[in-house]
Amino acid sequence: MIAEHEVRNLLRTGGYIADESIATAVFLALRMEKPILIEGPPGVGKTGLAKTLSEVMDFPLVRLQCYEGIDEGKALYDWEYGKQLLYTQLLRTQLDSYLSESADLRAAVERLSAEESLFFSQNFLVQRPILRSFLSEKRSLLLIDEIDRSGDEFEALLLECLSDFQVSIPELGVIEARTRPLVILTSNGTRMISDALRRRCLFLYIGYPEFEREVAIVCARYPELCDTLAHQMVDFLRKVRELNLRKSPSISETLDWAQVLTILHATRLTPEVVANTVGTIAKHQADMKQVSELATRELRVA
Amino acid sequence: MERIITRFVKALRERGIRVSPGESIDAVHALALGGVEGRASVRALLRLTLVKNVNDIPAFEEVFDSFFSGREHFPPGLDQADFLGALIHIVEGEQLKSDLHKHHKEEGPTLLVDEEVTAEDLENLLGMEESDEESEGADIMVQLDGHRGKMEAPAPSDYYMKSPPTVAFHQGMNKSKVEPFTPEELADMQEVVGRMLVRIRKDVQRMKEEESRGRLHVIRTIQKNYRHGMVPFLLSLRRKRKEKPRLVVFCDVSYSVSHATRFMLLLLHTLQSRVMDVRSFVFNRELAEITDMLRNMPVNCLIETIDKGEIVNLDDNSDFGNVFRTFKEKHLESMRGKPAIIIMGDARNNYNEANEWALEEIREKAGYMLWLTPEERDTWQRGDCLMELYGTYCDRVEVVRNVDELSRVVEDLFLTILDLHDTRVWKRRPRKPEGEEPYDYRTYYTKGSGATPAFDPNVRRQW
Numbered sequence: 151m152i153a154e155h156e157v158r159n160l161l162r163t164g165g166y167i168a169d170e171s172i173a174t175a176v177f178l179a180l181r182m183e184k185p186i187l188i189e190g191p192p193g194v195g196k197t198g199l200a201k202t203l204s205e206v207m208d209f210p211l212v213r214l215q216c217y218e219g220i221d222e223g224k225a226l227y228d229w230e231y232g233k234q235l236l237y238t239q240l241l242r243t244q245l246d247s248y249l250s251e252s253a254d255l256r257a258a259v260e261r262l263s264a265e266e267s268l269f270f271s272q273n274f275l276v277q278r279p280i281l282r283s284f285l286s287e288k289r290s291l292l293l294i295d296e297i298d299r300s301g302d303e304f305e306a307l308l309l310e311c312l313s314d315f316q317v318s319i320p321e322l323g324v325i326e327a328r329t330r331p332l333v334i335l336t337s338n339g340t341r342m343i344s345d346a347l348r349r350r351c352l353f354l355y356i357g358y359p360e361f362e363r364e365v366a367i368v369c370a371r372y373p374e375l376c377d378t379l380a381h382q383m384v385d386f387l388r389k390v391r392e393l394n395l396r397k398s399p400s401i402s403e404t405l406d407w408a409q410v411l412t413i414l415h416a417t418r419l420t421p422e423v424v425a426n427t428v429g430t431i432a433k434h435q436a437d438m439k440q441v442s443e444l445a446t447r448e449l450r451v452a
Numbered sequence: 453m454e455r456i457i458t459r460f461v462k463a464l465r466e467r468g469i470r471v472s473p474g475e476s477i478d479a480v481h482a483l484a485l486g487g488v489e490g491r492a493s494v495r496a497l498l499r500l501t502l503v504k505n506v507n508d509i510p511a512f513e514e515v516f517d518s519f520f521s522g523r524e525h526f527p528p529g530l531d532q533a534d535f536l537g538a539l540i541h542i543v544e545g546e547q548l549k550s551d552l553h554k555h556h557k558e559e560g561p562t563l564l565v566d567e568e569v570t571a572e573d574l575e576n577l578l579g580m581e582e583s584d585e586e587s588e589g590a591d592i593m594v595q596l597d598g599h600r601g602k603m604e605a606p607a608p609s610d611y612y613m614k615s616p617p618t619v620a621f622h623q624g625m626n627k628s629k630v631e632p633f634t635p636e637e638l639a640d641m642q643e644v645v646g647r648m649l650v651r652i653r654k655d656v657q658r659m660k661e662e663e664s665r666g667r668l669h670v671i672r673t674i675q676k677n678y679r680h681g682m683v684p685f686l687l688s689l690r691r692k693r694k695e696k697p698r699l700v701v702f703c704d705v706s707y708s709v710s711h712a713t714r715f716m717l718l719l720l721h722t723l724q725s726r727v728m729d730v731r732s733f734v735f736n737r738e739l740a741e742i743t744d745m746l747r748n749m750p751v752n753c754l755i756e757t758i759d760k761g762e763i764v765n766l767d768d769n770s771d772f773g774n775v776f777r778t779f780k781e782k783h784l785e786s787m788r789g790k791p792a793i794i795i796m797g798d799a800r801n802n803y804n805e806a807n808e809w810a811l812e813e814i815r816e817k818a819g820y821m822l823w824l825t826p827e828e829r830d831t832w833q834r835g836d837c838l839m840e841l842y843g844t845y846c847d848r849v850e851v852v853r854n855v856d857e858l859s860r861v862v863e864d865l866f867l868t869i870l871d872l873h874d875t876r877v878w879k880r881r882p883r884k885p886e887g888e889e890p891y892d893y894r895t896y897y898t899k900g901s902g903a904t905p906a907f908d909p910n911v912r913r914q915w
């Protein structure tokens with residue numbers, strides 16, 4: 151089994167710069183086989199962590215995007231009614247001959263019900279993401295994305311899956327996970343997740359990164375960007391975050407911006423550069439104005 | 453190790469962080485796994501396993517720092533300077549008391565004619581008694597903590613603030629700007645609203661279910677399934693009700709009730725989109741509709757705009773009569789359905805015309821009328837307060853003093869609205885015929901206990 155600092159190095163090879171708590175969380179989740187619940191503002195790399203992990207650990211990624219009204223038919227399993235119907239149609243002749251041997255109707259029904267399990271078997275079961283990841287041969291990574299979009303009922307549905315790694319199907323009984331997947335749940339905090347679910351998870355909060363880490367992230371992704379510019383833009387973005395914006399730029403915006411600046415071959419930040427590229431960091435009209443103003447104020451002097 | 457974790461968890465619980473036994477077992481288990489080295493890692497590990505809420509993280513950091521700092525004889529979360537201060541307080545208790553007394557005499561309300569002891573004085577006295585008792589140092593500290601802030605200069609009584617001379621002298625001072633919500637306040641309120649929404653969710657669900665039920669609308673179903681060769685794959689039903697419950701809210705934004713107003717605005721903001729159709733107005737002397745602004749603006753900005761006096765002039769005195777007349781003239785026609793009306797204000801009309809006839813006309817168009825006032829009942833007859841007069845036109849008058857009470861009242865109202873979202877029920881409601889003797893509002897207010905007026909309980913339960 152790997153240790154905590156190895157986790158961090160592993161993530162770094164995947165281009166994900168983790169801090170202490172992220173590395174510890176992944177390490178614990180791997181060792182304790184507990185799900186991680188990640189909360190934080192949009193764009194700080196919650197889903198990115200899961201993707202990188204699946205890449206570097208070589209776990210196949212099974213993703214379940216939550217939305218309002220998601221239910222077990224979409225998340226756990228479903229019966230393939232069409233296939234069931236088709237089979238009964240095709241097997242009609244066999245069934246006829248099979249049932250014709252019985253003396254009366256009662257006997258025929260008994261005979262048929264003895265074979266009932268044939269029609270409620272794994273054959274006709276559609277595996278939805280959670281069951282699929284439980285039954286996969288290789289250890290997989292189950293990403294339950296934006297859990298806060300789903301309803302309370304769905305949360306309750308997850309409780310059994312996440313604490314015991316099993317799925318109860320009334321017709322088949324309890325199906326245990328073949329391999330316990332690494333489970334990552336993400337939430338933007340638009341709705342409070344119930345305490346029952348929190349209790350079953352390791353709780354990880356990812357906020358905006360510290361200066362050093364953000365620079366490291368930019369440099370890791372866009373090594374061609376010159377070092378001073380990376381420092382300058384991260385410094386500027388930190389000031390932007392202090393403004394009272396409707397949508398503060400997070401890491402994903404930082405990376406977008408870095409990409410744009412690389413394409414433009416910019417060497418240093420000027421108010422003009424910011425004005426031209428403001429659309430990548432500010433996502434509202436009012437925000438754009440504020441950011442441009444900040445740029446003229448802060449960067450003119452330099 | 454288990455013992456250390458147990459003690460640490462205890463310290464966390466003392467700070468108000470909820471840690472379940474299962475979580476502390478997790479923590480011990482996680483530590484036993486090994487592979488974690490260094491203070492930062494252990495901190496991350498404990499935080500991951502023990503803390504399950506973002507808001508608890510700062511408290512955790514604090515407890516962690518003080519608990520594992522070696523200075524364990526100090527209880528966690530206590531600053532040394534604070535501790536010293538508290539000790540000084542204990543030693544100099546006597547002096548403190550006399551100081552306080554002097555202080556009080558200087559700053560007491562000079563306009564009060566009688567030298568009677570006010571409620572605040574009694575409370576202060578009570579506080580001094582308590583700290584005098586023979587108790588252990590820590591106990592006294594706790595007591596002092598409890599009374600810090602309360603022992604400051606006595607706040608002038610409500611009556612003093614409202615009495616005409618004070619109002620006249622303080623005309624300029626009352627305008628001091630109330631800061632917009634702090635993020636914590638906002639979060640708190642969001643939480644109250646959130647909890648409320650969870651509780652009423654079931655009812656909303658039921659409402660929605662009822663909406664999607666109904667008899668088959670044959671013609672529309674056939675039209676809808678034309679492309680399927682008239683095989684009715686898609687059904688169209690005669691819905692029982694297509695609209696969300698309607699609500700019209702008036703908020704007094706003058707200084708005296710602005711706190712309650714703020715909460716109300718936030719509440720409306722949240723409810724607006726989700727479950728009901730709200731039209732909101734703010735008023736002081738003039739009336740202004742803010743429905744669209746509520747929809748398009750963050751609450752904080754809106755409150756700032758209101759505080760700047762850009763929507764209604766805050767320097768005027770509130771004039772309820774004028775407001776009701778304006779509403780009657782400008783908006784009553786455009787009020788659709790039979791909305792429930794909530795009025796928030798202290799009904800202090802500053803000796804302007806009452807115009808209760810306008811209120812009566814508004815009442816006729818409304819399904820329900822609720823008045824929320826921050827003032828206690830015994831001040832309703834004093835000064836320029838017209839609560840008694842306006843109260844007669846309302847279905848219910850509630851005294852709300854804080855956020856909790858307000859949220860309870862609104863939830864109550866909301867449930868009744870949901871129950872009766874079907875306007876047909878309103879028609880079936882046993883209404884009193886016009887000619888009947890007007891009920892005596894004095895007994896209405898004195899009978900029963902506020903929330904459930906004594907006459908005809910059946911009608912009241914419905915509305």
